Amino acid sequence: MITAIPDFTITPRIDQVGVEERAARFTKRSLKEDTKLNGLKLALNMIDLTTLEGKDTDGKVKQLCYKARHLHDAYPGLPTVAAVCVYPSMVGMAKKALGDSGIKVASVATAFPSGQSTRDVKIRDTKYALAQGADEIDMVISRGKFHQGEYNFVFDEIATIKEVCGDARLKVILETGELGTYDKVRKASDIAMYAGADFIKTSTGKIPSAATMPVTLVMLEAIRDFYYKTGKKIAMKPAGGISKAKLALHYLVMLNEVLGEGWMNNEWFRFGASSLANDILMQLMKQRTGVYQSGDYFAND
Amino acid sequence: MAKTSTLRLKFDSTRTLAPAPESKSIAKIAERYELFINGKFEKPASKKYFNTVNPATEEVLSKVAAANAADVDKVVMAARNAYNKVWGKMPGKERAKYIFRIARLIQERAREFAVIETLDGGKPIRESRDFDVPTAANHFFYYAGWADKLEYAFPNRNPQPLGVAGQIIPWNFPLLMAAWKIAPALACGNTVVLKPAETTPLTALKLAELIQEADLPPGVVNIITGAGDTGAALVNHPGINKVAFTGSTEVGKIIQKAVAGTGKKLTLELGGKAANIIFDDAPLDQAVEGVINGIFFNQGHVCCAGSRLLVQESVYKQVLQKLKDRLETLIVGDPMDKNTDIGAINSRQQLEVINKYIKIGQQEGAEMFQSSAVIPKKGFYCRPTLFTNVAQSNRIAQEEIFGPVLSIQTFRTEDEAIEKANNTPFGLSAGVWTDKGSKIFNMTSKLKAGVVWANTYNKFDPVSPFGGFKESGFGREGGLHGLGAYLKV
Numbered sequence: 001m002i003t004a005i006p007d008f009t010i011t012p013r014i015d016q017v018g019v020e021e022r023a024a025r026f027t028k029r030s031l032k033e034d035t036k037l038n039g040l041k042l043a044l045n046m047i048d049l050t051t052l053e054g055k056d057t058d059g060k061v062k063q064l065c066y067k068a069r070h071l072h073d074a075y076p077g078l079p080t081v082a083a084v085c086v087y088p089s090m091v092g093m094a095k096k097a098l099g100d101s102g103i104k105v106a107s108v109a110t111a112f113p114s115g116q117s118t119r120d121v122k123i124r125d126t127k128y129a130l131a132q133g134a135d136e137i138d139m140v141i142s143r144g145k146f147h148q149g150e151y152n153f154v155f156d157e158i159a160t161i162k163e164v165c166g167d168a169r170l171k172v173i174l175e176t177g178e179l180g181t182y183d184k185v186r187k188a189s190d191i192a193m194y195a196g197a198d199f200i201k202t203s204t205g206k207i208p209s210a211a212t213m214p215v216t217l218v219m220l221e222a223i224r225d226f227y228y229k230t231g232k233k234i235a236m237k238p239a240g241g242i243s244k245a246k247l248a249l250h251y252l253v254m255l256n257e258v259l260g261e262g263w264m265n266n267e268w269f270r271f272g273a274s275s276l277a278n279d280i281l282m283q284l285m286k287q288r289t290g291v292y293q294s295g296d297y298f299a300n301d
Numbered sequence: 302m303a304k305t306s307t308l309r310l311k312f313d314s315t316r317t318l319a320p321a322p323e324s325k326s327i328a329k330i331a332e333r334y335e336l337f338i339n340g341k342f343e344k345p346a347s348k349k350y351f352n353t354v355n356p357a358t359e360e361v362l363s364k365v366a367a368a369n370a371a372d373v374d375k376v377v378m379a380a381r382n383a384y385n386k387v388w389g390k391m392p393g394k395e396r397a398k399y400i401f402r403i404a405r406l407i408q409e410r411a412r413e414f415a416v417i418e419t420l421d422g423g424k425p426i427r428e429s430r431d432f433d434v435p436t437a438a439n440h441f442f443y444y445a446g447w448a449d450k451l452e453y454a455f456p457n458r459n460p461q462p463l464g465v466a467g468q469i470i471p472w473n474f475p476l477l478m479a480a481w482k483i484a485p486a487l488a489c490g491n492t493v494v495l496k497p498a499e500t501t502p503l504t505a506l507k508l509a510e511l512i513q514e515a516d517l518p519p520g521v522v523n524i525i526t527g528a529g530d531t532g533a534a535l536v537n538h539p540g541i542n543k544v545a546f547t548g549s550t551e552v553g554k555i556i557q558k559a560v561a562g563t564g565k566k567l568t569l570e571l572g573g574k575a576a577n578i579i580f581d582d583a584p585l586d587q588a589v590e591g592v593i594n595g596i597f598f599n600q601g602h603v604c605c606a607g608s609r610l611l612v613q614e615s616v617y618k619q620v621l622q623k624l625k626d627r628l629e630t631l632i633v634g635d636p637m638d639k640n641t642d643i644g645a646i647n648s649r650q651q652l653e654v655i656n657k658y659i660k661i662g663q664q665e666g667a668e669m670f671q672s673s674a675v676i677p678k679k680g681f682y683c684r685p686t687l688f689t690n691v692a693q694s695n696r697i698a699q700e701e702i703f704g705p706v707l708s709i710q711t712f713r714t715e716d717e718a719i720e721k722a723n724n725t726p727f728g729l730s731a732g733v734w735t736d737k738g739s740k741i742f743n744m745t746s747k748l749k750a751g752v753v754w755a756n757t758y759n760k761f762d763p764v765s766p767f768g769g770f771k772e773s774g775f776g777r778e779g780g781l782h783g784l785g786a787y788l789k790v
Contacts, residue, residue: 012586013582013736030640032318259310
């Protein structure tokens with residue numbers, strides 16, 4: 001479908017000062033009343049509720065899936081989250097627990113989070129997750145190869161995994177905290193999109209530096225340029241570090257002003273987060289009752 | 302696959318933000334304001350008052366005294382007296398204490414100043430809150446620090462104050478321009494008579510109240526209001542030693558003629574028609590944002606506004622698309638709403654000027670694009686506007702519009718960009734957008750403009766001097782250079 005693959009050694013440049021200033025400007029928008037309420041509900045509906053721990057068990061995943069379906073029964077009429085994101089070994093359990101709720105199961109794969117393995121292992125990892133029933137695959141790119149300038153390697157790896165995925169949507173994690181500059185974030189975004197990513201995603205959540213607004217802005221602008229060039233929409237998923245409702249609203253303001261109405265739903269935008277949901281619920285309850293409730297009124301699953 | 306040439310992103314239509322208005326209650330605006338002479342508010346000899354209007358709603362905010370020649374005479378005497386008896390003799394470190402006090406009081410009352418600035422002038426509250434008021438306070442802080450160090454600024458030159466400074470400021474940044482003028486003058490030991498613009502006198506008068514509160518010796522700062530004839534009386538008064546004017550080139554020329562041969566020292570900060578130049582290797586998204594800020598900041602009522610965009614032809618289409626998308630996300634409307642990006646045009650008169658130029662642009666054959674923003678029915682508003690297919694000889698490319706109107710041209714080579722950028726009687730500012738350092742240095746050394754920003758635009762700091770080449774004026778304000786304008790050295 002995409003005929004011309006650009007030369008990835010010359011991708012668009014990003015000015016650090018400018019992009020950080022622009023990102024800060026979105027935080028100046030003041031959201032009130034209905035705008036805030038709708039924004040909070042939308043953000044809730046965009047969450048990939050995530051547990052990616054070595055200590056995860058079937059029980060833990062089952063609880064998480066229940067939470068995904070029933071975010072807060074004290075507030076009827078809430079949307080569900082978009083997906084539950086787990087390790088491949090937990091996909092089967094998650095799939096069963098979510099049943100016909102319409103909530104997707106996303107699985108990390110390709111030797112998550114470091115990606116330090118052979119292509120063969122990564123393919124098998126992906127196939128396993130798919131066989132267990134994963135609807136979406138969150139892969140990591142080979143950051144080492146990327147830094148070495150082996151762009152074709154990175155491109156081919158993504159393209160291969162995309163082929164394995166078939167109909168399952170592929171999220172490509174750039175792990176922007178390891179890329180170092182906005183220029184490289186832009187370059188990695190372009191490579192991922194041209195190689196067949198359905199989503200581009202900032203981070204694994206496994207290193208201290210995760211999603212930031214400027215990094216997400218760079219990626220959204222890459223998506224916009226790609227859309228104008230090819231006509232193909234790519235989805236975005238910032239992950240890690242977004243745990244407050246207010247910050248999530250800032251992200252939505254940014255999304256609305258960079259990509260517009262067409263991306264303002266959970267098919268085209270997700271938050272990878274574990275604790276964001278409860279903060280949003282707390283804000284929603286505050287909007288409804290006028291007072292903040294203690295954290296103990298919201299289930300920690 | 303959709304045909305890429307017809308792709309459009311959809312913005313905002315269904316997701317208008319709920320109103321987020323700043324409260325007016327903090328702004329105490331009197332029904333009537335007198336002239337601030339010798340530390341007291343005094344009725345004008347003319348007995349005349351004029352209205353000051355909120356351009357966003359066309360409501361009258363207050364009545365303001367119109368000073369005539371007799372008032373000007375009185376105020377200059379007061380300033381002279383204060384200079385001779387108190388301020389001219391006061392040690393620098395004592396003067397500094399007063400100036401610091403003004404700075405701190407502005408910070409303490411920042412919110413009130415921001416609200417009044419927006420009500421009286423129409424600029425978005427976000428700008429008056431985040432830019433005008435804090436930068437004004439910073440100017441006082443900065444120059445307070447210089448007051449006792451003038452010998453170090455001009456070593457072995459024995460710098461001495463000039464005497465009484467007559468200062469006339471425009472309506473685009475009323476409080477900030479007052480700070481630009483008053484702070485260095487006081488730091489250097491001069492006394493001042495300041496005349497704010499007739500459409501935006503309120504923050505200057507609030508500053509007068511604050512100066513009273515700061516217990517500044519009477520007559521050191523005097524603020525008189527009125528229209529052009531008041532300004533003329535001030536400029537022509539034999540008792541002043543220095544004229545500082547910020548405003549239009551037309552009036553600047555009149556002032557320069559009037560001052561010629563009188564021995565009065567003069568600085569002029571006049572109009573501009575700045576070029577913002579985007580090269581194909583620029584960080585385009587950030588460049589577009591810079592262009593947006595360059596022309597739509599303060600509704601384009603900025604003397605250094607980047608009102609001409611020069612784009613290298615290989616990235617022209619891309620840049621234009623990005624500009625149009627960004628234009629759609631600008632919120633135009635009630636300046637008191639915290640989400641407003643473009644507020645009200647300062648006055649009916651200025652709106653007529655802008656609309657005249659928009660008509661001229663179309664008649665000249667340029668192609669117009671305006672955002673689809675819905676503007677309020679009452680008040681003075683103008684949609685952000687782009688013109689493409691603009692020729693260098695078009696009036697919209699040559700004359701200062703002072704509104705949210707950008708004319709876009711293309712260029713092929715660096716030399717062509719320099720040629721086009723410099724081909725204007727003005728020379729206040731310019732912007733260069735490129736990833737290549739050597740290109741920045743080449744451009745900045747060849748552009749005839751007082752300020753050249755590289756990969757940014759409209760950045761101000763008290764430390765940095767500001768002023769023009771050619772018909773954009775002379776003399777510098779801000780920084781060490783700004784002291785020179787108020788000293789005999």
